[in-house]
Amino acid sequence: MTTARFPRVATLVFGFAFLYAPIALLVIYSFNASKLVTVWAGFSTRWYASLFSNTALIASAKISLQVAAISAIIATFNGTLAAFALERFGAFRTRSVFVGAIYAPLVIPEVILGLSLLLIFVALGVDRGFWTIVAGHATFTMCFAAVVIRARLAGMDRSLEEAAMDLGAGPVMTFARVVLPQLAPALVSAWMLAFILSLDDLVIASFTSGPGSTTLPMRIYSQVRLGVTPEINAMSSLLLAAVGLALLISAIASRKRDS
Amino acid sequence: MPRGGLARGRLSALAIPYGWLALFFLAPLALVAKISLSKSIIAQPPYEPAFRASDGLAGWLEKARMFSVAAYRGLGEDPLYLESYLSSLAIAGVSTLLALLVAYPLALAIARSDPKRRSLLIALAVAPFWTSFLIRVYAWIAILKDEGFLNHALMALGLIDAPLTIYATNVAVVIGIVYSYLPFVVLPIYNSLEKQDAALREAAADLGAGPLATFWKVTLPLSAPGVIAGALLMFIPAVGEFVIPDLLGGSDTIMIGRTMWNDFFENRDWPAASAGAIVLLILLVGPIVWFERRQTKGQGAQ
Amino acid sequence: MLQTPILQFEQVSKRFGATAAVDGVSIDIAPGEFFALLGPSGCGKTTLMRMAAGFERPDEGRVLIDGADATDTPPHRRPVNMMFQSYALFPHMSVADNIAFGLKAAGSSRDAIAARVSEMVRLAQLQGLEKRKPHQLSGGQKQRTALARALARGTKLLLLDEPLGALDRKLREETQFELMDIQKRLGAAFVVVTHDQDEAMSMADRIAVMRAGKIEQIGAPADIYERPRSRYVAEFIGEVNLFEGKATRRGDVLRIEAQDGEIEAPSREGLVDGATLACAVRPERIRFAAADASGANRLAGVVHDVAYRGDHRVFRVRLKSGALARVAAPSALPAPQPGEAATLAFDADACVVLDA
Numbered sequence: 024m025t026t027a028r029f030p031r032v033a034t035l036v037f038g039f040a041f042l043y044a045p046i047a048l049l050v051i052y053s054f055n056a057s058k059l060v061t062v063w064a065g066f067s068t069r070w071y072a073s074l075f076s077n078t079a080l081i082a083s084a085k086i087s088l089q090v091a092a093i094s095a096i097i098a099t100f101n102g103t104l105a106a107f108a109l110e111r112f113g114a115f116r117t118r119s120v121f122v123g124a125i126y127a128p129l130v131i132p133e134v135i136l137g138l139s140l141l142l143i144f145v146a147l148g149v150d151r152g153f154w155t156i157v158a159g160h161a162t163f164t165m166c167f168a169a170v171v172i173r174a175r176l177a178g179m180d181r182s183l184e185e186a187a188m189d190l191g192a193g194p195v196m197t198f199a200r201v202v203l204p205q206l207a208p209a210l211v212s213a214w215m216l217a218f219i220l221s222l223d224d225l226v227i228a229s230f231t232s233g234p235g236s237t238t239l240p241m242r243i244y245s246q247v248r249l250g251v252t253p254e255i256n257a258m259s260s261l262l263l264a265a266v267g268l269a270l271l272i273s274a275i276a277s278r279k280r281d282s
Numbered sequence: 283m284p285r286g287g288l289a290r291g292r293l294s295a296l297a298i299p300y301g302w303l304a305l306f307f308l309a310p311l312a313l314v315a316k317i318s319l320s321k322s323i324i325a326q327p328p329y330e331p332a333f334r335a336s337d338g339l340a341g342w343l344e345k346a347r348m349f350s351v352a353a354y355r356g357l358g359e360d361p362l363y364l365e366s367y368l369s370s371l372a373i374a375g376v377s378t379l380l381a382l383l384v385a386y387p388l389a390l391a392i393a394r395s396d397p398k399r400r401s402l403l404i405a406l407a408v409a410p411f412w413t414s415f416l417i418r419v420y421a422w423i424a425i426l427k428d429e430g431f432l433n434h435a436l437m438a439l440g441l442i443d444a445p446l447t448i449y450a451t452n453v454a455v456v457i458g459i460v461y462s463y464l465p466f467v468v469l470p471i472y473n474s475l476e477k478q479d480a481a482l483r484e485a486a487a488d489l490g491a492g493p494l495a496t497f498w499k500v501t502l503p504l505s506a507p508g509v510i511a512g513a514l515l516m517f518i519p520a521v522g523e524f525v526i527p528d529l530l531g532g533s534d535t536i537m538i539g540r541t542m543w544n545d546f547f548e549n550r551d552w553p554a555a556s557a558g559a560i561v562l563l564i565l566l567v568g569p570i571v572w573f574e575r576r577q578t579k580g581q582g583a584q
Numbered sequence: 585m586l587q588t589p590i591l592q593f594e595q596v597s598k599r600f601g602a603t604a605a606v607d608g609v610s611i612d613i614a615p616g617e618f619f620a621l622l623g624p625s626g627c628g629k630t631t632l633m634r635m636a637a638g639f640e641r642p643d644e645g646r647v648l649i650d651g652a653d654a655t656d657t658p659p660h661r662r663p664v665n666m667m668f669q670s671y672a673l674f675p676h677m678s679v680a681d682n683i684a685f686g687l688k689a690a691g692s693s694r695d696a697i698a699a700r701v702s703e704m705v706r707l708a709q710l711q712g713l714e715k716r717k718p719h720q721l722s723g724g725q726k727q728r729t730a731l732a733r734a735l736a737r738g739t740k741l742l743l744l745d746e747p748l749g750a751l752d753r754k755l756r757e758e759t760q761f762e763l764m765d766i767q768k769r770l771g772a773a774f775v776v777v778t779h780d781q782d783e784a785m786s787m788a789d790r791i792a793v794m795r796a797g798k799i800e801q802i803g804a805p806a807d808i809y810e811r812p813r814s815r816y817v818a819e820f821i822g823e824v825n826l827f828e829g830k831a832t833r834r835g836d837v838l839r840i841e842a843q844d845g846e847i848e849a850p851s852r853e854g855l856v857d858g859a860t861l862a863c864a865v866r867p868e869r870i871r872f873a874a875a876d877a878s879g880a881n882r883l884a885g886v887v888h889d890v891a892y893r894g895d896h897r898v899f900r901v902r903l904k905s906g907a908l909a910r911v912a913a914p915s916a917l918p919a920p921q922p923g924e925a926a927t928l929a930f931d932a933d934a935c936v937v938l939d940a
Contacts, residue, residue, distance in 0.1 A: 030391075031391045031394055031395070032391075034387045034388060034390075034391040035388070035391045035392070035395070035403070038384070038387070038388035038391065038407070039406065039407070041384070041461070041464075042406075042407065042410055042461075042464065042465075043410070045418065045421035045422055045425055045461070046410065046413070046418065046421060048421065048424065048425065048431060049417070049420070049421040049424070052424065060424045061424055061427070061429060061430055061431060061434065100298075101298060101299040101302050102299070104295050104296070104298050104299045105299035105300075105303075107295060108292075108295065108296045108299065108300075112292050112296065115296070120308075121296075121300055121303070124300075124303040124304075124307050124308055125303070127307075127567075128307060130514070130515065130518040130519055130566070131518075131519075131522070131563065131566070132518075132519055132521065132522020132523070132524075132539055132562065132566075133519075133522070133524070133539075134522050134524050134539040134542050134543055134559070135314070135522060135542075135559045135562065135563060136307075138314065138542065138546060138555060138556070138559055139307075139310030139311050139313065139314045139559070140306065140310050141546075142310060142313045142314060142317055142552070142556070143305075143306070143309055143310040143313050146313055158306055159306070161302075161306075162302065162303070162306040162307055165299065165302070165303075169299075180670060180672060182668045182669075182670050182672035183672050183674060183675075185637075185639055185659065185666075185668070185672065186666070186668055186672035186673075186674075186733075187660075187674075187685065187689075188638075188658070188659040188660040189637055189638075189659050189660070189662075189664075189665055189666045189734075190660075190665065190685050190686030190689055190733065190734075190737065191660050191661075191686050191689035191690050191737065192660055192685070192686075192689040193660050193689075194291070196689060197660075200685070201674055204676045205675070205676060219412055222414070223414045223415050223416065225415075225416055225525055226524055226525065230546075240414070240416050243416055243417070243420070244416060244525075247416075247420050247423070247529060248528075248529075251420070251423050251424055251427075255420065259414065259417040259420065259421075262413070262414055262417060263413050263414075263417065266412050266413050266414075267409075267413075270409060270412055274405065
């Protein structure tokens with residue numbers, strides 16, 4: 024454990040500065056009085072005020088939250104079943120296809136996923152809108168959910184399930200009283216991961232959305248292309264605060280559970 | 283339980299996620315492959331289907347002969363696609379190397395920190411992943427612009443006289459990719475470093491190896507799986523990246539994700555974009571399969 | 585047959601891939617018996633136990649519980665309970681809830697569950713720990729909780745997978761006696777899987793020694809120790825010296841021409857004159873004799889080293905052939921020092937004749 028202290032601390036300082044400085048600057052300049060994003064002209068909360076009168080932005084935020092919540096529920100449900108299939112069902116025919124379909128979306132560029140989803144919706148004659156975004160997001164986030172839940176399942180002592188059966192519990196009671204309580208933390212983190220991935224996604228939403236269903240990232244993206252504005256800084260800061268708060272709560276919750 | 287067969291309860295539990303993926307992942311990919319073999323027409327949808335169920339078998343055979351590989355030939359002839367692939371691979375490759383150079387020392391520094399602080403530090407290193415990707419990329423615009431923070435700072439320090447042009451170049455894209463994917467690289471490297479038994483380093487030191495020799499001969503080789511996993515986790519999605527080149531790159535920044543996006547939304551050439559997607563998939567599946575083989579071999583050896 | 589065996593294996597076999605984990609095993613275990621399945625890891629003892637619990641289905645043969653065919657009965661419908669090697673205590677439940685689990689599964693009334701739980705808590709000496717979670721318990725407390733949980737349903741057949749494996753040495757010995765005590769009080773049959781011969785010998789009424797999926801010998805502990813039927817059993821249980829050579833029968837006496845000297849052993853039926861046989865002698869049956877003593881069962885050598893074991897000492901003596909013989913002698917008796925010449929002696933009936 025005796026690594027020279029100075030280089031280690033210096034690396035940590037530089038590394039975390041690189042990771043957090045851009046975010047910090049963004050948040051600081053959301054309170055800038057000037058319209059310029061890079062020249063400080065005094066403290067102001069005017070951009071937050073103007074944010075709340077931007078009805079289009081707020082409507083998009085609402086859509087994004089709804090899409091994220093619903094798609095995360097579907098993803099967690101599907102991901103749980105998929106994790107059990109991968110971890111507990113042993114060999115079955117076309118298992119390798121299934122494994123591939125679970126792992127490929129984790130790394131395949133989003134452009135390809137979005138493009139293929141758009142094509143299938145066009146081919147099926149489905150009108151694109153809210154529900155097609157939900158379907159698209161539920162598809163790629165279920166793979167992340169499956170990986171998270173599978174990891175927990177793999178770490179679970181199988182003899183616990185055997186013990187439950189040995190004590191006379193049937194499959195349903197074993198699942199409800201023994202497996203589910205142990206899986207719960209993983210289900211919560213899988214849902215959170217799916218929720219955040221959905222909330223954050225621009226590419227797949229762009230391919231699968233239709234008129235009237237513009238998500239928040241799509242709205243931010245179209246504004247960013249027009250230039251950097253303090254209003255977007257304010258919007259971003261709020262999102263960062265929300266995610267930060269959620270992370271903090273889950274960290275405290277898991278620390279409590281452990282102790 | 284006989285191999286290949288599943289009890290009824292399990293079958294239905296498998297059918298739901300499998301069916302979902304079949305409908306929303308496998309079938310769409312198959313469709314992409316099919317459309318890539320179609321001819322581009324000006325219509326909605328803007329392609330002429332290669333196969334149609336109503337054609338019947340005879341019709342299918344007939345059409346199979348008229349398969350249009352035009353889109354693929356187009357890819358080969360269109361310098362834009364060729365250039366897109368090459369420059370995507372180059373940009374993603376350079377970014378991955380740079381990310382490893384940043385991530386490895388950071389992961390090492392975290393892994394060698396006080397065990398009590400380690401989990402907090404790694405959580406902090408990964409936390410940016412949870413925040414919006416788009417916002418993190420956006421944050422760099424204000425830093426890299428000609429009149430941005432970086433140029434302000436460098437000029438204030440007297441290091442440069444005139445602002446550097448970084449924004450809207452490939453350099454900005456590389457910085458953006460390194461920054462955005464850093465948590466993906468740090469985490470697997472940290473995991474493999476953290477697992478290493480400190481006694482191994484003590485044994486190396488005891489046997490006369492200096493700190494540098496210990497690092498080269500013990501620490502680094504043992505962390506290779508983490509390095510490879512981190513590099514692949516970053517490289518593969520980075521090749522197809524759209525948001526970063528679009529927001530930080532210039533008009534001359536060509537990456538395959540952006541080219542496909544433009545063909546889709548602006549040129550409305552769906553067969554070309556589909557063919558581009560298929561070629562990209564094939565390019566990327568190779569390393570995944572290789573990694574998977576390596577993994578299973580590694581497990582077999584243990 | 586006096587009474588129906590509580591557990592019967594009838595010619596059961598189980599293969600995993602190409603290897604036969606259990607190969608044509610038949611055992612009858614009587615009600616109230618303390619039975620041990622003993623063998624090295626991978627010998628099939630755990631698979632055999634898991635077939636009794638219902639976690640593995642035999643490829644061939646039948647498993648009968650209390651006279652009824654249970655081969656295809658799922659674990660949760662079997663009147664058998666198991667104590668897991670890892671204890672498998674439910675980490676999200678308190679000690680009391682763990683113990684109550686099987687009773688709830690059986691649909692007992694609330695009052696009946698409470699009464700039975702407190703009875704089990706007393707039996708396993710867990711008073712005051714009812715509300716604790718498993719991670720707040722010591723190793724011994726976890727072990728007792730697992731035992732209480734497995735016994736709560738009042739099973740007539742308890743399976744214990746390496747019940748003492750996770751305990752440290754001192755606690756292990758105490759717990760052995762506790763287990764025997766509880767078993768006697770409840771009158772249930774206990775089947776213990778263990779790789780530890782001391783554990784099996786001190787607790788069990790009968791032991792089955794297993795090797796590569798097969799039963800090598802079944803018998804009472806003293807039987808197996810004193811009269812091993814094969815070299816494998818002799819070497820697996822305790823220390824043993826083996827002297828090999830060509831054997832000739834002289835009436836009641838068998839003479840073995842071993843490299844280190846002539847051995848006399850009791851003869852028995854079925855031994856072929858002129859065959860190569862081995863004489864197995866336990867170290868405590870060998871003593872040091874006067875240097876000038878001669879005749880059969882007198883072996884000369886030089887003391888190589890001595891290990892002090894408190895009440896006795898173990899000597900390793902280099903014999904003529906170069907082999908090291910072990911001799912265990914009470915510490916109080918005079919004995920040669922390392923480097924000194926010694927003559928080893930043992931009675932003919934100390935020798936168990938085995939196939940070489």
